[in-house]
Amino acid sequence: MSKDQRKLSILISHAVYTNLEVNTVLRSTPHSETCTADESVLYRIEKRNTLKRRAGEETKTVPQIYMEECSSASTSLETAGQFPTYKKVKAAMYRSRAKRFPPLPATRQQLEIPAQWRVTKSGRQFLMYNNVHNSVLIFCTDENIRELAGHTVWCMDGTFKIVPEWYHQMFSIHVFKEGKLIPLVYCLTVRRDLPTYHEIFDNLILKAAALGVVLQPQTVICDFETALIPAVQASFPGVQIQGCYFHFCQAVLRKVAELGLRTRYLHETETKKKIKMLMATAFLPLPEVPAAVDLLGRNVTGLIAALFDYFRREWMTPNRLPLWNVYNVQTRTNNHLEGWHLKMNRQAGKHHLSFYELLQLLIDEQGSTETLIQQVTSGRVTANDLRIKNNKYEEVQLRITALTAEYDGGTRTMEQFLKAVAYDVPEPINF
The missing domain is CATH 3.30.420.10 (Ribonuclease H-like superfamily/Ribonuclease H)
Known part of the structure; x- marks a missing residue:
């Protein structure tokens, strides 16, 4: 057999010869048995070629193309078991895609x-x-x-x-x-x-x-x-x-975990409430934030005191404080x-x-x-057409607006305001 060919033994009495890419049958020997083996090889080659062709021609992601073809293969359950696995075709699909792009230099x-x-x-x-x-x-x-x-x-x-x-x-x-x-x-x-x-x-x-x-x-x-x-x-x-504001909360919560407060935050109601109220101070008028932090920080000890020390150092400086304050801010x-x-x-x-x-x-x-x-310039598309309604976000926005009005109007104390807003403070990600 020449070096540009590979022999696939299907049955003892039968062989199929393909090129090294396994995408073309060059020759097959006759046999007296059924042709099932031949058909399975041809099926795999056909599907492999389809996957490579689509990867090279389309802009869809390689995993997306594979999943579409894999799903389509189920229309014939008799052959679906022969559909090539992603692991087997992934490299070939990405090689095919790479041919679309100019070669890259060394540096x-x-x-x-x-x-x-x-x-x-x-x-x-x-x-x-x-x-x-x-x-x-x-x-x-x-x-x-x-x-x-x-x-x-x-x-x-x-x-x-x-x-x-x-x-x-x-x-x-x-x-x-x-x-x-x-x-x-x-x-x-x-x-x-x-x-x-x-x-x-x-x-x-x-x-x-x-x-x-x-x-x-x-x-x-x-x-x-x-x-x-x-x-x-x-x-x-x-x-x-x-x-x-979301990034601000995540930064504070990362410090919570770093200080060893993760378990207490997750399982102690009062600890979680205290930390969330601390982050809720962002919704107060800027001049009132220091007093609120002092109010919440009274009588704290141990790791909670360490968290408040960090908060004052990191977030309460004159240059830093205005950056995370979201009093009456719509896009937070x-x-x-x-x-x-x-x-x-x-x-x-x-x-x-x-x-x-x-x-x-x-x-x-x-x-x-x-x-x-x-679309917008032509007048055919308006804000209502483009806007994806987020009911949860809108509910939070309306709730905070109402709470702020109550606080500004004097019908809700600072502590009551912070306790209420704390329910809308984001939860930790990858905590």
């Missing part, structure tokens, strides 16, 4: 993105900026810059799971368009430091000036990242930074953005995509953004 610094990968599906320039080392890449169209300039509330966040190995994070900037959060700027960065964020914002501001528009957000909702906040404040003087969290990250992770189908796999994902997402903007 990030050598990366040169081909012209066809620098534009959106509508032909607009998408790669806005890349520095000489490719340590910062900004993907944003001129139209996205103009859209960004028309909004005063921006949401910012970074994600890490789907980012190529060459980069540390994908940082993105979003706005609400008729109540729907849409991404307008995507940045791949090697670091998460002050110079990196300055480089991003400086280039966005320069691009806006070249287009004759001004970027001037009034409110930026973001995580409590050490480098990001001062970069935003320096680049956009007078901007109000609104820290994400970046949860819409977290939902977007989850969607992108699902579409990616795996961690750490290759560079061009991620770029394809961003080009696809930009296409959806452009379509949505055109």
Whole structure:
């Protein structure tokens, strides 16, 4: 047998010859038995080829394609048992998909993105900026810059799971368009430091000036990242930074676990209530927060006292306190953005995509953004069409608004207010 063939022994009296990819039958020997063995091999080859072809042609994730074909195989239960397992075809499917993309150089610094990968599906320039080392890449169209300039509330966040190995994070900037959060700027960065964020914002501001528009957000909702906040404040003087309340709560709850209070939080009602009331102080008027923390911290001892010491050091400083205070704030969290990250992770189908796999994902997402903007511009789509109603969130919002009115009106004491709001404080994630 030649070296480009492999012999599969099916029965002693019969053999099938295929190529090394096991996707083509080159020759089979005759036999006097039934042809069942032949048919099972041909079935597996056919399904393997279908999976590889779809992986190479479609934009759906590899796991999604496999699950669709696996489900379809059940239409014939006689052959379904021969359907190849995901473990057997996964590598071949990803190899087939990789052939769609340009080859990558050995290092990030050598990366040169081909012209066809620098534009959106509508032909607009998408790669806005890349520095000489490719340590910062900004993907944003001129139209996205103009859209960004028309909004005063921006949401910012970074994600890490789907980012190529060459980069540390994908940082993105979003706005609400008729109540729907849409991404307008995507940045791949090697670091998460002050110079990196300055480089991003400086280039966005320069691009806006070249287009004759001004970027001037009034409110930026973001995580409590050490480098990001001062970069935003320096680049956009007078901007109000609104820290994400959900992230604030998770940070405090991580400290609860770190101090060894996890078991008490989960099983002691009074301990849990005290900690949740502490986080509920965010809903008080800013000048009243210190008095509330002092009220809750009276007579605490041991690990609870240590938690209050941490809270005062970490969150009660003059610069820090306004970031997590959400008194009369309507949009308190970046949860819409977290939902977007989850969607992108699902579409990616795996961690750490290759560079061009991620770029394809961003080009696809930009296409959806452009379509949505055109729908709104045409007048055919309104806020009611785009808004996904979250009954639970709306109930919480109405409840907190009512409680705040009672507190401000003097019909509810500070302690009563904190006890009531504590029921709406987020629970820990990965506790």
